[in-house]
Amino acid sequence: MSNILVSIIVPMYNSEKYIERCVKSLISQSYKNIEIVLVDDGSKDKTIEILKIYKDKDSRIKLYKKKNRGASSARNYGLEKCTGNYILFVDADDYIDSNMVQDMLSMVDITTNTMVFSGNDEIYPDKIEYRNLFIDIKDKTNISRNVVMREIASGRAGLICCKLIPKSVVDKFNIRFDESIKMSEDQLFFLELAQYIDRFCYVEGCMYHYDRTNEKSITVNYQNDAYKNQMYVFEKIETLFKRNGLNTREDIKALSKKMKDILLFCINNEVCTSNIKNINEKIKNINYILKETRIDSKYEYNIKDSLIGKLIYKGITANNTILSTVELFIVLKVLIPFKNMIKNKMRRSNA
Numbered sequence: 001m002s003n004i005l006v007s008i009i010v011p012m013y014n015s016e017k018y019i020e021r022c023v024k025s026l027i028s029q030s031y032k033n034i035e036i037v038l039v040d041d042g043s044k045d046k047t048i049e050i051l052k053i054y055k056d057k058d059s060r061i062k063l064y065k066k067k068n069r070g071a072s073s074a075r076n077y078g079l080e081k082c083t084g085n086y087i088l089f090v091d092a093d094d095y096i097d098s099n100m101v102q103d104m105l106s107m108v109d110i111t112t113n114t115m116v117f118s119g120n121d122e123i124y125p126d127k128i129e130y131r132n133l134f135i136d137i138k139d140k141t142n143i144s145r146n147v148v149m150r151e152i153a154s155g156r157a158g159l160i161c162c163k164l165i166p167k168s169v170v171d172k173f174n175i176r177f178d179e180s181i182k183m184s185e186d187q188l189f190f191l192e193l194a195q196y197i198d199r200f201c202y203v204e205g206c207m208y209h210y211d212r213t214n215e216k217s218i219t220v221n222y223q224n225d226a227y228k229n230q231m232y233v234f235e236k237i238e239t240l241f242k243r244n245g246l247n248t249r250e251d252i253k254a255l256s257k258k259m260k261d262i263l264l265f266c267i268n269n270e271v272c273t274s275n276i277k278n279i280n281e282k283i284k285n286i287n288y289i290l291k292e293t294r295i296d297s298k299y300e301y302n303i304k305d306s307l308i309g310k311l312i313y314k315g316i317t318a319n320n321t322i323l324s325t326v327e328l329f330i331v332l333k334v335l336i337p338f339k340n341m342i343k344n345k346m347r348r349s350n351a
Helices: 019-027 047-057 071-081 100-105 145-154 167-172 185-194 226-243 249-271 279-292 297-303 307-317 321-350
Strands: 006-012 034-040 061-065 086-089 114-123 128-131 163-166 199-211
Touching: 006 019, 006 071, 006 100, 019 034, 019 047, 034 047, 034 071, 047 061, 061 071, 086 100, 086 167, 100 114, 100 163, 100 199, 145 185, 145 199, 145 226, 145 249, 163 167, 163 185, 185 226, 226 249, 226 279, 249 279, 249 297, 249 307, 249 321, 279 307, 279 321, 297 307, 307 321
Parallel strands: 006 034, 006 086, 034 061, 114 199
Antiparallel strands: 086 163, 114 128, 114 163
16 A cells, blocks of 8 residues: 555645644655645745745655635646645645544555545634534445535535545546635535545544634635625536436435525625625625525425524515515624624633
8 A cells, every 4th residue: 555645735825824734744644655745826925935944854745836826726736736646635724633644545445446535623713623424324434425425515525625535537537626716616626526436435533623713714704706606606516416316305405405505604704794895785785695596496495494594595585585684684693693602601601
């Protein structure tokens, strides 16, 4: 197994605060036959200067600098430059355990195309959450394609991290990240890839540490055209499901969850504090989302399985969307933050 070269691709932009932690976790891997492909996407800070020091000390590091075109462009650049048999993506503000590559590679069957998953934790300023996948699957050495595609589409296994993938499949089918969108491009990439994988397996444990304290992250800032981009993503996922014959009740449930998550994200995107628009403009945009959305009846039940889901569905199907818009705004902007504040106070008092 030691003859398998693993390429670790790291896109970065203005990452001077985190990049050393990331690179140190890569060069300390117990599995040594790796190449570390660092792609700087036009940083304006000291990221490159920091990395040059490590590159001079470790011949496995390949450092590239390109014009700023976003994370997907940087990852695609890394795919073009890497030479490994298998690929692992790591973000610049994250880090991994020293045994991650070794443990994931131990699951690879060299006679077939294998995609290996692992768990991860998500680090917030005040807590750490653990994400374990395929909990209900007994045989984690041979997971079905349908289960994997559902997990990716639902978002549970949709992150860029925690996946060891065969480069041969990526190259054969010319699979690349969609550079026209800023979010969920990782889901589309891995769903496209999963169609052509022969074997899926999962390594227990959270070996990837996803740092969500970076306030400049795209996942916490206001996104222009979020609704347009996310509906584009949903249509792509829906098409991939149809192409692969995924039409069971569980498949529909996964798509329903994705639709609900998209709508909630887009509405929250308008409510969030980083959106500097005035209240009237925010309400106008939420109203637009409700008026423009059409939900297939097969997704209805699963979308209405929570208070927020019911409010969203009511807004989409109601004649008077303005009233539903105001209700959603009050719940998301006032009631939920108040509830979270009380919960945090109780947690601190019990600590």
